[in-house]
Amino acid sequence: MANTIEGLKDKLKGLKGLAALFMGPRQVWGVDLGSHAVKVALIVDEGGVPSLKAWGYLPLTVKPEASPEERKTQAVHALRAFLIEKGLKLREAATSLSGNSVIVRYVKFPRLTKTELSATLATEAEPFIPFDINEVQLGFHILNELVEDGMKKMETVLVAAKKELVGSRLETLQDAGLVPTIIDVDSFALENVHERLRDSKGETGASLYLNIGHMVTNLSIIEGGVTRVVRDVFISGNTLTKAVMKALQVDAAKAEALKKSHGVIVDAAEKEKALADGDREALGVSQAVSGVIKDLVAEVHRSVDFYLSQGPERSIGRIVLAGGTARLKNLDKHLSAELKVPVSVLEPFGFLKRPPEDLPAALTPAFGVAVGLALRRNKDWI
Numbered sequence: 001m002a003n004t005i006e007g008l009k010d011k012l013k014g015l016k017g018l019a020a021l022f023m024g025p026r027q028v029w030g031v032d033l034g035s036h037a038v039k040v041a042l043i044v045d046e047g048g049v050p051s052l053k054a055w056g057y058l059p060l061t062v063k064p065e066a067s068p069e070e071r072k073t074q075a076v077h078a079l080r081a082f083l084i085e086k087g088l089k090l091r092e093a094a095t096s097l098s099g100n101s102v103i104v105r106y107v108k109f110p111r112l113t114k115t116e117l118s119a120t121l122a123t124e125a126e127p128f129i130p131f132d133i134n135e136v137q138l139g140f141h142i143l144n145e146l147v148e149d150g151m152k153k154m155e156t157v158l159v160a161a162k163k164e165l166v167g168s169r170l171e172t173l174q175d176a177g178l179v180p181t182i183i184d185v186d187s188f189a190l191e192n193v194h195e196r197l198r199d200s201k202g203e204t205g206a207s208l209y210l211n212i213g214h215m216v217t218n219l220s221i222i223e224g225g226v227t228r229v230v231r232d233v234f235i236s237g238n239t240l241t242k243a244v245m246k247a248l249q250v251d252a253a254k255a256e257a258l259k260k261s262h263g264v265i266v267d268a269a270e271k272e273k274a275l276a277d278g279d280r281e282a283l284g285v286s287q288a289v290s291g292v293i294k295d296l297v298a299e300v301h302r303s304v305d306f307y308l309s310q311g312p313e314r315s316i317g318r319i320v321l322a323g324g325t326a327r328l329k330n331l332d333k334h335l336s337a338e339l340k341v342p343v344s345v346l347e348p349f350g351f352l353k354r355p356p357e358d359l360p361a362a363l364t365p366a367f368g369v370a371v372g373l374a375l376r377r378n379k380d381w382i
Contacts, residue, residue, distance in 0.1 A: 028181060029093040030189075030374030031079070032367075033172060036060060036214035036237075036324060038075050039370035040082060042090065043352075050196075052349065055356055055370075056082045057363055064252055072172050079176035093173050094182035094373040096189050098218050101162040103129055103136075104185060104230040111145055111152040129160045136160040143226065157227075159185055182376050186211060187220035187230045189372030190322060194222050196351040196375065205317025208304065208341075210296075211368060212325035214238050219300065221307050223314070229307050235296045237325035240289050247288035248281065263329025264289045266337065293331070297338045322346040326365035348372075 032039040040056040058078035062070050105128045109117065117124065121140060126133045143155040166183060173180040190209050206228070211218035214237045221229040244255040262285040265271045274282045300319075308314050319341050321332060326345050336343040347364060348371040349355035359367075 025090060025092055026377045026379075027090065027092075028374065028376055028378060029090065029178065030370040030372065030376070031093050031095045031173065031178070032186075032189075032370040032373065033075055033095055033169060034060075034213055034324075034366075035071065037366070038078055039367050040079070041367060041370040041374040042088070043371070043374040050352060050375075051354065052352055052356060054086050054088065055359065055367070056086075057359070057366070058082055068168070072168065075172055076175045079172075079178070083177060091177065091179045092181045092378060093178040094184060094376045095169050095173060095180060096184040096186045096369055096373055097161050097165060097169065098186040098232050099165075099216050100232065100234075101165040102185060102232070103131070103158075103160045104187070105129070105158045105160075106143075106228070107156055107158050108146075108148065108153045109156050111154050114142065117142075117156075125158055125160065128158060131160060131162060135164075136162055137166045181378050182373070182381075184373060184376065185230065186218045186369050187227060189369045189376075190218070190220060191222055191225075191227045192372035192375040193346070193348050193351075193368055194320075195225055197347070198225065200225075203317065205315035206307070208300070208316050208319045209346075210300070210319065210321050210323075210326075210335075212237060212321065212323040214324060217296070217323070219303055221303065221316070228310075229303055231299075231303055233296065233299045235292060235299065237323070237328075240292050240325065240328070243288040243292045244285055248284050258285050259289065259328070261329075262286060264293065264331060264334050266330045266333045289328075290334070293334060293338070297335070300339060316341055319343045320346050322348070322365045322368035324363075324366040327362050 027042065027044050030041040030043070037060055038058040040054070040058065042053040042055070043050050044053045060071055060074050060078070062074055107128050109124055117140060121138050122133055125138055129136060137160070139159045141157045143157060145152070145154045147153070169183065170180050187209070190211060194207060194209070206221050206223040209218070209220045209222065217233045217236050219229070219231045219233055220227050240259055241252060241255045244250070244259050245252060248255065248258065250258065258281060262282045265274060265282065265286040304316055319335060319339065321343065325331070332343040332345055345365050346368050348368045349364065
């Protein structure tokens with residue numbers, strides 16, 4: 001019997017090898033090509049248990065005024081060096097997009113099959129896309145089917161991304177020696193992490209994610225495991241830095257250091273101490289940062305109001321911060337006080353039995369998108 005079982009295992013291994021040969025490997029590198037750093041993650045299944053095989057945080061040290069081409073070149077060199085260092089054969093990769101060249105719309109189409117919608121997508125999508133339909137790549141996902149006013153319809157997530165942005169992403173991966181197989185949207189990649197961390201039994205209301213990056217903040221609202229609102233807000237870590245630069249009349253490097261050192265003051269005793277000590281730096285940074293956060297809070301209110309208007313039973317149960325600015329000192333407390341909702345910082349590796357021990361806590365939330373991409377699998381859209 002033992003010999004029979006071992007023989008069966010060998011055959012299964014052989015079949016798995018053939019599948020990988022003809023269909024490609026299931027796992028992919030998750031590559032988040034940020035404007036400040038490239039984040040990379042590789043998650044594999046080991047006996048049905050997800051395991052982090054490799055990760056990388058690759059800072060881009062280009063000057064603020066550097067051209068997109070210079071940033072792209074540095075990202076390519078950083079990725080190449082990383083892959084050589086890791087020495088892994090896998091080359092398939094997933095990446096994602098966001099920003100003003102990407103549009104996400106939730107629309108209701110007449111009920112069609114996937115094949116039928118694929119064939120007529122450009123025609124069906126054109127009224128909802130503010131770009132020239134010939135200048136974008138289109139994608140869609142059918143959420144559910146419904147009957148409205150006696151007509152059979154389907155609720156669909158429609159994504160349009162400018163071909164120039166898509167091409168740039170593909171070139172960056174290819175020039176680094178990778179094979180791009182999946183292009184996602186940042187907010188949808190975060191949904192993958194949310195699902196792994198989600199406690200559906202203790203869930204009250206929807207979760208609002210703020211992925212605060214260097215140049216853009218991805219705002220998304222996830223209800224019952226499905227992303228219902230996606231917006232990109234151009235209030236970001238760099239906006240905070242510029243506010244500190246202006247308030248304290250310092251250069252970008254100094255402002256970045258002061259921002260990270262002081263954050264925002266929310267505790268009355270802490271404020272009194274800063275006043276008593278004459279700590280003008282701390283007070284100046286806090287005031288500058290608070291002004292920017294006020295604008296971000298206004299954008300959050302706008303998105304929440306839109307979401308709540310879609311149904312009387314809807315509510316926001318919590319806010320989760322991700323991205324490189326998520327751990328800004330007291331940001332979570334300040335937002336919680338302003339928005340009257342519990343605010344936490346994302347732990348994207350929290351579902352793993354062995355999270356990376358050598359990854360600084362300050363960088364962990366920045367891996368939300370990369371981990372979400374690494375959770376994708378080749379052909380999972382079929």
